[in-house]
Amino acid sequence: MxxxxxxxxxxxxxxxxxxxxxxxxxxxxxxxxxxxxxxxxxxxxxxxxxxxxxxxxxxxxxxxxxxxxxxxxxxxxxxxxxxxxxxxxxxxxxxxxxxxxxxxxxxxxxxxxxxxxxxxxxxxxxxxxxxxxELPNIAAVLEEKQKRILNDVLESQPTTISEIARRLGISESTVSRQVARLADLKALEISPTGKTKEIRITLTGKILL
Amino acid sequence: MxxxxxxxxxxxxxxxxxxxxxxxxxxxxxxxxxxxxxxxxxxxxxxxxxxxxxxxxxxxxxxxxxxxxxxxxxxxxxxxxxxxxxxxxxxxxxxxxxxxxxxxxxxxxxxxxxxxxxxxxxxxxxxxxxxxxELPNIAAVLEEKQKRILNDVLESQPTTISEIARRLGISESTVSRQVARLADLKALEISPTGKTKEIRITLTGKILL
CATH class of the missing domain: 3.40.50.11700 (Rossmann fold)
Incomplete structure (x- = not known):
């Protein structure tokens, strides 16, 4: 087909x-x-x-x-x-x-x-x-854990590291490390608001999912 | 400017x-x-x-x-x-x-x-x-070692694993592993010719460089 x-x-x-x-x-x-x-x-x-x-x-x-x-x-x-x-x-x-x-x-x-x-x-x-x-194959491929986090942010944004950790049942330190990596890739946006950081997904994050 | x-x-x-x-x-x-x-x-x-x-x-x-x-x-x-x-x-x-x-x-x-x-x-x-x-940031980022190999292939293609290893002064096993990864990313093309494998760079490889 x-x-x-x-x-x-x-x-x-x-x-x-x-x-x-x-x-x-x-x-x-x-x-x-x-x-x-x-x-x-x-x-x-x-x-x-x-x-x-x-x-x-x-x-x-x-x-x-x-x-x-x-x-x-x-x-x-x-x-x-x-x-x-x-x-x-x-x-x-x-x-x-x-x-x-x-x-x-x-x-x-x-x-x-x-x-x-x-x-x-x-x-x-x-x-x-x-x-x-020939369309070149330039897209970055995310790890499964990174995709789970992106999906979670997409559904619950704006959100925080501790909320993601609670929903996914992963430790806060793991979430924090992965969120930092995803922010480096410009897939997540972190904006500090008061004591906690608000996390949102970007266009990059949505299309790498 | x-x-x-x-x-x-x-x-x-x-x-x-x-x-x-x-x-x-x-x-x-x-x-x-x-x-x-x-x-x-x-x-x-x-x-x-x-x-x-x-x-x-x-x-x-x-x-x-x-x-x-x-x-x-x-x-x-x-x-x-x-x-x-x-x-x-x-x-x-x-x-x-x-x-x-x-x-x-x-x-x-x-x-x-x-x-x-x-x-x-x-x-x-x-x-x-x-x-x-907003142009999304979808491009995969290669490691320095991978870029060195791609550059070497670009200059000397078609080439082989042992030739790359000799020119770059890296072990054949490392080159072999990295070449396999780069082939997975579609950045290199490997065609078996007789006993040795011929390695060429693809469009993907050229633009990820």
Whole structure:
């Protein structure tokens, strides 16, 4: 089973190139990323063209539109990271076209989870053709203990070292050491308020999870 | 001292917005990223408009054009990573406009070296305004020993474990262990040829260096 996740601008042929390059059949999935508000009718027309094509090929192809709020950069990155993580089968990530703020957010999501991606492609704006590209594997990989702490902070922020230790049943000294490391990685933010330190998760922390 | 590194398409106002937002003076530097071949005269006109403006402000502003080969994705990423690494002062990275294959390569270079960047910006294609964005800090950080090995492979590839050990004066068992780790990170590629293994550096290895 294939999942195509593609940015989508005003040019349906970029998505058609992608599908034709790798093939598609009933049961496969196409996800087009679009802004929440469609201010320009060309965006809707492109989605409609892809929908018509996929129905002609096989009505069992599942076409979904994944909407993101283009004014909320952090929200876009997290939403697209969740989309990638929740995708099944061979995931094809098409980094082509569409508004550049969404392009940027999707690129960050893909680079954070390169192992989730089976193939990455880019449609050259200059040559007008689709190329397979090698997405480098630059993302840091966190230890399980670090992920547990990040998850806990995400659910209960702002929080403190002693609260994390209590909830997870780990010693305060261990939590303190790991929190310091995660702050070095810019995955957590520590702000001193009075005697205790308030801990919050950052965008880095959310996408390294 | 400020260094503005900016993608550059057909819209000089995106770069003007950037300079106006943070200010510029004599001694500062602007680097515009453009493809090697200028097939569309609008690209040259945009460069000329930025040049004229910078001369009007202060003739001691240093404007450079950094050319990349848009057909060589790996080459672009490495070239833009080198550009970032060699930049001095406060580095402003403007992820806006231009052909998307270059946009993608520059984004990867920036995400690989987030600590090199003082501020990152994106010009919204939808709202038509410049926003400061938070680039997450997702890049893995290699140990010094791992960097020495990567550098050695880069200079002498294809190479072998015993050759690396001899050149660096480290034991073969240490090199072997580190090479295996670097291969897990996809920073090195190991291909067995006969009795010995040939080792090469990957794009991931080059940009994590």
């Amino acid at each position: 294939k999942t195509y996740i593609s940015l989508s601008g005003f040019d349906a042929s970029q998505i058609v190139s992608l599908i034709v390059k790798y093939g598609i059949e009933g049961g496969d999935r196409i996800v087009l990323i679009r802004p929440e508000e469609e201010r320009d009718s060309r965006g809707e027309l492109t989605v409609q063209a892809v929908r018509d094509l996929s129905r002609q090929i096989d009505s069992r192809i599942d076409l979904q539109i994944h909407r993101v709020d283009h004014r909320d950069f952090e929200g876009m990155v997290v939403s697209l990271k969740d989309l990638l993580e929740g995708s099944e089968g061979q995931v094809f990530a098409n980094l082509s076209g569409g508004p550049r703020e969404i392009f940027l957010a999707f690129t960050i999501a893909c680079l954070s989870h390169p192992l989730k991606i089976f193939r990455a492609t880019n449609f050259s704006d200059i040559e007008r053709c689709l190329n397979e590209i | 400020k260094t503005y590194i900016s993608l550059s398409g057909f819209d000089a106002s995106q770069i003007v917005s950037l300079i106006v937002k943070y200010g510029i003076e004599g001694g500062d530097r602007i680097v515009l990223i453009r493809p090697e071949e200028e097939r569309d005269s609008r690209g040259e006109l945009t460069v000329q408009a930025v040049r004229d403006l910078s001369r009007q402000i202060d003739s001691r502003i240093d404007l450079q054009i950094h050319r990349v080969d848009h057909r060589d994705f790996e080459g672009m990423v490495v070239s833009l990573k080198d550009l970032l690494e060699g930049s001095e002062g406060q580095v402003f990275a403007n992820l806006s406009g231009g052909p998307r294959e270059i946009f993608l390569a520059f984004t990867i270079a920036c995400l690989s070296h987030p600590l090199k960047i003082f501020r990152a910006t994106n010009f919204s294609d939808i709202e038509r305004c410049l926003n400061e964005i």
